[in-house]
Amino acid sequence: MPLVNDRCICLRKVEYSETSQILTLFAREHGITRVIAKGAHRKTKQGASKFGGGVDLLDLGEAVFSHAPERDLAPLCEWSLQDGHLELRQALRPVYLAQYAAELVSMVIEEHDPHPDLFDRLQQTLQDLSTPRREEEFLSFQLDLLREAGYMPSLQTCASCGGAIGDRAYFSASLSGAVCRNCEHVTPDRMEIDARLLRLLQSVINLPRAGGKRVRLPQLTRHQTDPLNKLIADHVQHTLSRRLRLVPYILNGTSKSPIQKSSQSTY
Ligand SMILES: [Zn+2]
Known part of the structure; x- marks a missing residue:
């Protein structure tokens, strides 16, 4: 089995036995790769452990692992931590958004399918989430993720008749669009959605880019991003027929969200 060296972000970790971890790594050049870090928590007589005491969720590191797509779990041989994102962990909101970003990536991207541009976007977004720009940068990241995975919903025209949307707008997860x-x-x-929010989402999608990121991204509040995050979550869950575990945490306190299930029609 050839050993490969790649920059990775840890998307998921499961403690396995007293000393080992099973990790879902997003490797820049190798895509999502599941590895086992044997002895991650075992200390040598000098007090050092093989992977610096273990790998944590969202850690960015340089990894060496055996590249064996046909095997379910590749052994992790080396891990050198580059960024533990300590600045993220000072408040709950950035931590939840970062963990949700990791969950979304692990759900929509196939294993062993390289997405270097998306990797760079995730790495950048994890930094942006600790800034006051976190809401708009997170929305922008989700749109890039949907596009990269081929799951971008149709938002410009009606997904049913192809006509213009107008001033009353709805979103259907089953039709994947407005x-x-x-x-x-x-x-x-x-679900009914505020037509102004739909236009906002379209304008964000069409913003110009520089260095991989959207520029002139408007500052957004949770009043705007919560309904849009919910729309995207509904869309992804319906498309994949799987539940996203962290949705309740990122939509917490949004019972008055502008998106509501339409009342049942009488015809
Ligand atoms: Zn229509």
Whole structure:
């Protein structure tokens, strides 16, 4: 088995036995790779452990592992921590958003499928989440993730009839897109969404880029991002038929969100 060296972000970790960890790593050149870090918590007589005491969720490191896509678990041979994102851990909101970003990536990206541009976006976003720009940068990252995974919903025109959306807007997870007023009554799973928020989302998608990031990103509040994050979460969960574990944490306290399930039509 060839050994490879790659820059990785830890998306998931499970403690395995007293001394080992099973890690889902997002490797820049090798895609998502599951590895076993044997002896991660075992200390030598000098007090040093093989992987610096273990790998933590969201850690960025240079890893050496055996590259064996046909095997379920590749042994992790070396881990050199580059960034433990300590600045993220000073408040709950950035930690939840960062963990949710990791969950989203691990759900929508196939194993062993390299996505170096997305890796760079995640690395950058983990830094941005500890700044006051976190809400808009997180939304921008989710849009890039959806595009990279081929799951971008249709938002410009009605996903049912292809017409313009107008001033009453709906979103249907089953149609993977926005739905107009004329079609909402034949779309049982539609949710009403503030048409201004839908236009905001479209304008963010179309912003120019520099260095991989969107520039001139407007500052957004949770009043704006919560309903859009919910829309994206509903869309991803429906598309993958799987639940995202962290959704309740990032939408916490949003019972008054502008997105509501439409009342049942009477026809
Ligand atoms: Zn329509």
